[in-house]
Amino acid sequence: MMSVEWQPTPRFRVVRLIDRRPGYDLFEGVDVEHDRIVWIKRFLPELNQSSAFYDRWYDRLWRLRELALPTLPTLLDFGATEDGTLYQVEYPPAGISLSQWMAEAHLGEPEMTVTVGTAIVEALAPVHAAGVAHGALTPATIYILEEPHNHLHVTFAAWELSDMLAVGYDVPDVHPYLAPERLENPSAPFTTAADVYSLGVILYEMLTQHSPFAPNDTSRLYPTPPSRYNPLLSETLETLILRCLSPNPYMRPPTARVLARTLPLALHDRVYEVAHSMGAEAQAAPVRASSSPETMFSMGVLSALLLVMLVAFVWQVSQGNNGASAPASPAVSTPAAETVEAPAIVTTPDLFGLSLDDATATLEAAGLQRGLVRYAYDAAVPAGLVIEQNPRADVQVLAGTAVDLIVSLGPPPE
Template identity: 30%
Template sequence: TGPANRPGAPVERAESAEGEVPHRTPRRVGRFAIERRLGGGAMGVVYLAWQDHPRRQVALKLMRPDRFNPAMLRRFEVEAQLLGRLQHPGIARIYDAGTCDVGEGATPYVAMEYVAGVTLATWAQSHAEPRAILSMLARVADAVEHAHRKGVIHRDLKPANIVVDPDDAPRILDFGVSRAVDDDPTRRRQTAAGEFVGTLPYMSPEQIAGDPDALDTRSDVYALGVIAYELLAGRLPHDLDSTTLAEAVRLVTQDDPAPLGRLVPALRGDVETIVGKALAKEPDRRYQSAADLAADIRRWLDDEPILARPQTTGETLLRLARRNKALVAVSAASLIAVVLFAVGMAAKAVEASGQRDRAVEAERVSERRRLAAEAEAAIARSVSEFLSNMLVSADPEQSLGESLTVRDVVDAAAAGVDGAFPGQPSVESSVRGTLGATYRGLGLFEKAEHQLEQAARLATSAFGPDDPRTIAANRVLGMVLTDQGRFDEAESLLFDAVQRLEAQAPQDEPALILARSDLARLRTEQGRLDEAAEMFRTTADDATRVLGPDDPATLTALHNLATTKRIQGDYEGAEELTRTVLEARRRTLGPDHPQTLYSGNALAAVLQRRGKIDEAEPLYRDTLAARCRILGTDHPSTNTVRQNLATLLIENGRLGEAEPLVLEVLQSCRRSLGPRHPRTLMALNMHAYLLEDLGQLEEAERAYRDAVELASTIFDASAPEWYPPQSNLASLLQRLGRLDEASDRFSELVAKAQANLPENQLYRCVIENNAGDCLRQAGRLDEAAPLLEGSLARFEAVLGADHPRTVKARTRLEALRAAERGEGG
């Protein structure tokens, strides 16, 4: 027989060659008269038998008694009841199950329907056409889904356990090693950690790991993927015949099989994608149910677009990082984290955009999609190769021992793009989009803008203005413009993205949900917080309904809604929502994922605002330690949480503890990002603030003036980031009693803010309020009044009456009224 007919070696390979029960065939087992032996394996032997009442032929499986202790026997009896609930035409019925004594003590048995026919592998040899094989597999998946819905996982799906009867109907056999889906932990632990149950070539990575807590229905989905691969390619995904057990485990858990389309070129595109998704190492990347797998197979059979998609650029980067750990320096690892965080959400819209596209002409759609899939695969290969070379450039041997920063690696990659992809605008657009998103994650907004502008231009040239890839490129560009405070330009791009998607996609299209989320974030930056909160709330509801409650897009929308609540002063609501997002990210992404750490930092910030310092401080410190470990000590996100921890210490009078943190942030930013970077500006401004609190006012003034000079070289007055150091310097001059100088500075700042920032933008409100207070102190009450009155009204409208900034603004206005009555100075 050929490779497709090889059933695969059982896991228990340390046993005898056959691994069978070492006893004679019994004549009778309870109500069953044994006729002959049908086969056997490591778990037991199957006999053809006759049941007395009712009179019928059965397949009787006797388990190996040495595999069962008393506790496991009790568990077997419970699970036998579950097996009896399986009533599906694709599953051989379980008639009876229990224990008997055949001279070797209590022996579990299962009596099941006897199905005449051939194994699935034998059937496939005479039905080699992929459509026939996949149609059969969809029916098998239907039966598996029924078992899952009844609470049973098979755990040993393979061609030898699937019989095709004379009517070409598949029947799944042998649920004797199955496990209850809702198995409680005490019973689940009876399958000891590290114990193998199943047949190795068909076992999922988590099943091989031997952790019963990690095993769920998606393990059976993986086995279906192995079966599909084997029947279509004529070989198993991994050749395990000549390997040791340890090497076999390594291959299955770590190495990707050859793409199906490489072995069978006719299967490139959708079929390769479907099988590849079922075979994903990580359960979260597989089809989440056998029903989902069956549905995508039928979409392909019906010449409809499938819902699976090839591996993304972000996933490619992650795998490259994993495979080049010895070569990739810390800076490159940081780059990967930035790419995954910054690119993931932008790429999501592109990945999901084709999900609802329906073909008009059935005879053309298959070919069109095949060509499109091949084109996308070619793009992915080119991008992967380019990025792989970029990562290898971080190898200390390749760089002659030089210490490379993240920016060095990205700059080198960016320099290599020009001329690298002649006649391939789609590939160049994808590479530049990735680089632009990475620059954005590093805070290098001008470089990000340059790359993203070209990515959008190339996408427009290659795909047209309405293509989802073009829209996605413009969306990310719009977010970079938002980062720079160029709100009018950002509004044009982001609103246009929403309009184009609304015109061509259903209202629950994932790409549209993401575009609306980006527009909501712009509203936050514009100070339109009520509008932003409502948009984030709607986006989160839509994402929950369409993508699921734990989808990254859903959690991002909820995170942004929580941030808006915090800005508005709804600290209680922000805390509750941030805790929800943090718990979901810990559960779905793990405790050390960058987005999980992002939520940890956000929760600590909310707790700090609520005065829960004893809870906020350790959370900051834990997040800081994790970011240092995962992202590196100089990563921008590491410095963000370090800066937040320093702020907490400063606010609580622990200036001595805060000072080394503040200096570390400043030195790190200068070292990793350079002296003229927005994050370096923030660190310098914070250092000046600390010096002021320490009473070192002359040093603080010099530091503020350095920050003002740096801000003017990076930004102009149209950017919100230009204002904080200017306002802080003016406030220090006010504190020093130099009121004329301070008032003049504030007046200039107010004029610029009113000319460049939206009316409700928070920096503008703060500057007008600070200026009004300075003018009040200088005795210029008529000039102070409109500034204090107007800023208070806007604080109340944007932040609410009880927000600390609103309360402070109200106190300042009351001081003005007292001065007008002659009651104060």
């Protein structure tokens, strides 16, 4: 590509323009002192003139440099030139982007996806443990390098994207991976739970080669169960992926560390160990200054325990007072305990391809009820027929459970 007569400092010489990306131009350059190839990012004028972006971007790069973790980019220099142009210099990430790997690899095999996914979340875990979230994870911002003995080295790049989003700069490629709370309020603090949502979308795409949501679904409340596209998934793995995609951040695994522990277990349907790992993490989560999901969950548990202790103390005091003043009660006969029947368990029927009326009748015959009904375009299923249900077919649930439906609108308009 074209060469450019520009360089941020004498140490770093620009060689050529690699790409024009949202918010900045990416150059290949040379570190003259060490004779090494570097990436140089030159930010566009609209960001150079934003003090809000500069403050967030500069502070966060300092934090990343202080962490000096092997999964973070090696930041060599960042700041502003004499004319006010913001720049950022770093070594190129090793390996290839996850998006390139996904284009070249045979996706859909759960074991391979879990192996790569576990390597990614394990690499992000120490970053989350330090109280830092990426805020704009996509397959294009994750780089993987295959090392000896089947080890994968992972690097997380493009940390500036989340700072750009936070000040209202549009980065369209990131939108499909943003958690709902980030879409509603881009300037909200980055959280580890929002990163987990992004990882959930990425894992979903690796397992199914599809997006979790229909193209016209802007609510992001009802992801299509991944087993519709990939029947090889274990039920526990599917449930874990859908937990990552919950619109409620407190329903997701709170950090990458939890996801790293539970992914391999979920692959083999070890549901009780998955639940135990998530519960143990919630109890052991440290309290941080930021209002992360771990902090909120731990504080909620602590508050509940304190409330129970207070109620127990008041009850004991009242019982003690009653015992001191009231005469002993005469013995009374105690009726036999009533037998409480366990709630009935039923199996959800397969509603795919049924009309809405037939699906409703089938649910009622099975002891279930119809829940929310939404509509979406589907090129393969005629209009008026069910294309998805939640809970999915052949799952044991309590009688009376509501089953949500998605009904086809037919092929999308041209």
